[in-house]
Amino acid sequence: MSSRDINRANFINTKLLGRKREPIDVRSEEDPEIENIMKTVETETIIDREEVMEACVKLLNEPLHVLDKDFAAGGLTFAFNSSMPPQMVALDASQAWIVYWIANSMMMIDPSLLTNEIKRKIVRKLFLMSKDNGPFGGGESQLPHIASTYAAINALALCDNIDNCWNKINRDAIYKWLLSLKQPDGSFTTCNPIGERDTRGVYCALSIASLLNIMSDELTEGVVEYLQQCQTYEGGFGATRLGDEAHGGYTFCATASLVIMNKLNSIDIEKLMEWCAARQCTEEMGLCGRSNKLVDGCYSFWVGGTAAMLEANDYHGCLKKEALRKYILNCCQSKTGIALRDKPGKNGDFYHTNYVLLGLSITESKFYYHGDDKTNRTPFDILSKSLSVKEVPSGLAFINPVYGIPNESLQEFHEHFI
Amino acid sequence: MFDIEDYKDVEPLPLTQDVTNEEELCRIMYCDEYKQVMALMRRMISKDELSVRALRLNSRAIELSPAFYTAWNYRFRIIEHLLKEETQLQGEGHDASYMLNKELDWLDEFTLNNPKNYQIWSYRQALLTQLYPHATFSREHPIMDLMLDDDSKNYHVWSYRKWCCAHFKTYGQEMAFTERFIKRDVYNNSAWSYRFSMLKHSDVDLDQELQFVLDKIEYVPQNISTWNYLGGLLQMMGTSDKLVEQLLQFSKKYIDESAFAYEFYARMSKLSGTANGKDVAQMYSHIADIDPIRDQWWNRKSLQADQGK
Numbered sequence: 001m002s003s004r005d006i007n008r009a010n011f012i013n014t015k016l017l018g019r020k021r022e023p024i025d026v027r028s029e030e031d032p033e034i035e036n037i038m039k040t041v042e043t044e045t046i047i048d049r050e051e052v053m054e055a056c057v058k059l060l061n062e063p064l065h066v067l068d069k070d071f072a073a074g075g076l077t078f079a080f081n082s083s084m085p086p087q088m089v090a091l092d093a094s095q096a097w098i099v100y101w102i103a104n105s106m107m108m109i110d111p112s113l114l115t116n117e118i119k120r121k122i123v124r125k126l127f128l129m130s131k132d133n134g135p136f137g138g139g140e141s142q143l144p145h146i147a148s149t150y151a152a153i154n155a156l157a158l159c160d161n162i163d164n165c166w167n168k169i170n171r172d173a174i175y176k177w178l179l180s181l182k183q184p185d186g187s188f189t190t191c192n193p194i195g196e197r198d199t200r201g202v203y204c205a206l207s208i209a210s211l212l213n214i215m216s217d218e219l220t221e222g223v224v225e226y227l228q229q230c231q232t233y234e235g236g237f238g239a240t241r242l243g244d245e246a247h248g249g250y251t252f253c254a255t256a257s258l259v260i261m262n263k264l265n266s267i268d269i270e271k272l273m274e275w276c277a278a279r280q281c282t283e284e285m286g287l288c289g290r291s292n293k294l295v296d297g298c299y300s301f302w303v304g305g306t307a308a309m310l311e312a313n314d315y316h317g318c319l320k321k322e323a324l325r326k327y328i329l330n331c332c333q334s335k336t337g338i339a340l341r342d343k344p345g346k347n348g349d350f351y352h353t354n355y356v357l358l359g360l361s362i363t364e365s366k367f368y369y370h371g372d373d374k375t376n377r378t379p380f381d382i383l384s385k386s387l388s389v390k391e392v393p394s395g396l397a398f399i400n401p402v403y404g405i406p407n408e409s410l411q412e413f414h415e416h417f418i
Numbered sequence: 419m420f421d422i423e424d425y426k427d428v429e430p431l432p433l434t435q436d437v438t439n440e441e442e443l444c445r446i447m448y449c450d451e452y453k454q455v456m457a458l459m460r461r462m463i464s465k466d467e468l469s470v471r472a473l474r475l476n477s478r479a480i481e482l483s484p485a486f487y488t489a490w491n492y493r494f495r496i497i498e499h500l501l502k503e504e505t506q507l508q509g510e511g512h513d514a515s516y517m518l519n520k521e522l523d524w525l526d527e528f529t530l531n532n533p534k535n536y537q538i539w540s541y542r543q544a545l546l547t548q549l550y551p552h553a554t555f556s557r558e559h560p561i562m563d564l565m566l567d568d569d570s571k572n573y574h575v576w577s578y579r580k581w582c583c584a585h586f587k588t589y590g591q592e593m594a595f596t597e598r599f600i601k602r603d604v605y606n607n608s609a610w611s612y613r614f615s616m617l618k619h620s621d622v623d624l625d626q627e628l629q630f631v632l633d634k635i636e637y638v639p640q641n642i643s644t645w646n647y648l649g650g651l652l653q654m655m656g657t658s659d660k661l662v663e664q665l666l667q668f669s670k671k672y673i674d675e676s677a678f679a680y681e682f683y684a685r686m687s688k689l690s691g692t693a694n695g696k697d698v699a700q701m702y703s704h705i706a707d708i709d710p711i712r713d714q715w716w717n718r719k720s721l722q723a724d725q726g727k
């Protein structure tokens with residue numbers, strides 16, 4: 001290709017692709033150059049993206065923002081010291097999640113925010129959500145749920161075994177219950193009898209079991225085969241093996257599950273990398289969760305965490321961390337209310353605060369395995385160190401991409417159950 | 419209709435936070451009705467009351483808290499029980515479909531008012547698999563159509579539709595169905611993914627399918643959905659010399675306006691042997707220039723090509 005061609009392609013890529021255009025079906029005869037350039041058809045996808053892109057580009061043109069830790073910490077501390085407004089009733093069945101999101105965000109920003117008093121309150125609240133100290137439901141008197149149990153165990157891991165709370169966890173009951181959720185096809189249902197059977201259930205089950213050291217062949221039987229069937233022609237993973245669309249959340253769940261079982265090699269890794277790389281949006285710089293969908297801060301973890309696990313396994317280069325970091329810092333910080341958000345124009349919330357912070361930590365870290373023994377690797381051998389970044393580092397805790405919690409808490413929790 | 423007077427004999431079962439004065443972490447300030455309805459439902463669950471009035475209370479609870487999965491599970495048990503009762507009353511062989519249709523009607527209306535909720539879909543699946551052997555696929559069409567009309571990329575609806583096809587073993591209309599969405603928005607990746615998963619169940623001629631996606635690429639060359647689909651299709655069809663040559667010439671037409679086309683062209687060049695490792699490596703280096711956000715990825719591909727991988 002001549003340099004003229006490169007310049008032209010460059011011009012098209014940076015200036016024109018994705019711009020709003022009227023549908024052009026008739027080829028213009030006067031100017032074939034323009035005719036080609038005009039080939040972005042205005043559809044819902046393009047109109048929606050155009051709007052987001054405009055808002056992002058405006059913020060991205062500003063100098064790199066700094067993470068406003070004080071503001072974020074203030075909101076999180078406030079949340080743990082006051083009642084939640086009535087509209088939070090929408091999360092009535094996700095109370096273990098709320099606790100995990102807030103506590104984890106605090107731990108990443110500054111572990112001293114999570115005082116012993118708060119830890120005791122967390123422990124008290126979580127055990128109210130369970131009849132027999134595990135498994136856990138979404139709130140008091142609710143049925144046990146695999147996602148609630150996942151969130152509760154993660155939250156307990158942050159509590160430093162205060163008042164010996166880790167010994168209270170009923171591992172036997174959790175193990176038996178996990179087995180009861182196992183499906184013949186290798187997946188797990190989230191709840192009995194009505195629940196979703198998909199890769200999310202698999203990840204929650206394996207995360208819980210590996211943390212509590214209750215993994216068994218019976219639990220993992222058929223799981224690898226199930227996950228293999230969930231990888232799609234695009235390279236990412238869908239919810240089920242029927243061929244659902246590749247999606248950031250499910251791709252994370254599948255990849256983390258494989259890493260827990262040390263079976264990453266059983267899937268098409270190159271395709272997975274290609275899919276992850278394709279999630280980064282050129283103009284917005286952040287990540288989207290599916291092809292032709294909008295950028296969203298939470299995929300900084302779902303897709304960013306997938307890329308981090310790949311990186312630890314020596315599969316480098318599917319993410320431009322510096323660019324993602326810029327999206328997070330310039331576009332995901334909200335000046336009012338809860339600190340971090342999905343994208344400009346949205347309000348912040350606890351879910352996005354947690355996953356955007358996890359993503360930010362990933363963009364400032366390098367991931368690798370401790371030790372050279374590839375056959376006996378466990379997810380607890382994944383370590384990270386600082387990556388040199390532009391301007392001020394955010395100074396968040398190092399996190400483990402498989403479990404989404406700070407590495408220090410993870411190691412302590414894990415060692416407790418060996 | 420739901421009337422709180424019907425539950426006068428039920429003693430509300432309070433939460434711990436209602437009886438102790440302790441300041442519980444992240445305590446939600448429930449409104450009075452919510453508190454009341456949930457406390458009644460908790461008691462009825464604990465007594466395992468599976469009655470018509472329990473169903474009415476349950477409907478109210480679900481309206482107030484659509485994501486409350488415990489209520490959905492309770493609802494399933496109630497319906498299951500009422501159905502058994504009805505069958506016993508009417509004698510074996512009695513068709514209780516009308517009851518289930520009534521339940522599906524309720525669910526349809528609820529779904530329209532709560533398009534983002536996803537408990538509805540697993541609840542629906544459980545009804546159809548465990549309680550309703552006479553269900554039909556056509557009964558499921560209108561609600562899915564309405565939902566996709568509202569959000570053409572609703573993950574749960576596409577997934578549910580796929581599940582329905584497998585459940586009812588009916589795949590006849592699916593290719594035409596996706597075409598409707600692709601016509602409306604050629605970038606709709608949910609429609610493309612769905613179409614791909616249906617290929618193996620349809621009698622569509624793969625050459626014809628190839629032409630279909632090539633036409634859509636010609637219509638808009640810079641579209642990741644169509645190029646990915648083409649890649650998937652190629653893997654399915656096998657890389658015969660003729661096909662590779664055709665796609666080499668095809669992708670070449672668009673390399674100036676689409677990084678996806680360029681990448682495909684590089685792949686075809688390698689497959690066809692028209693370019694050696696060095697040439698292909700150079701192509702990937704070029705893509706790194708025109709698609710700088712992924713330059714590390716393209717440089718990796720370039721290095722691999724250079725090393726003959």
Ligand SMILES: [Zn+2]
Pocket residue numbers: 296297298299342352
């Ligand atoms: Zn999000």
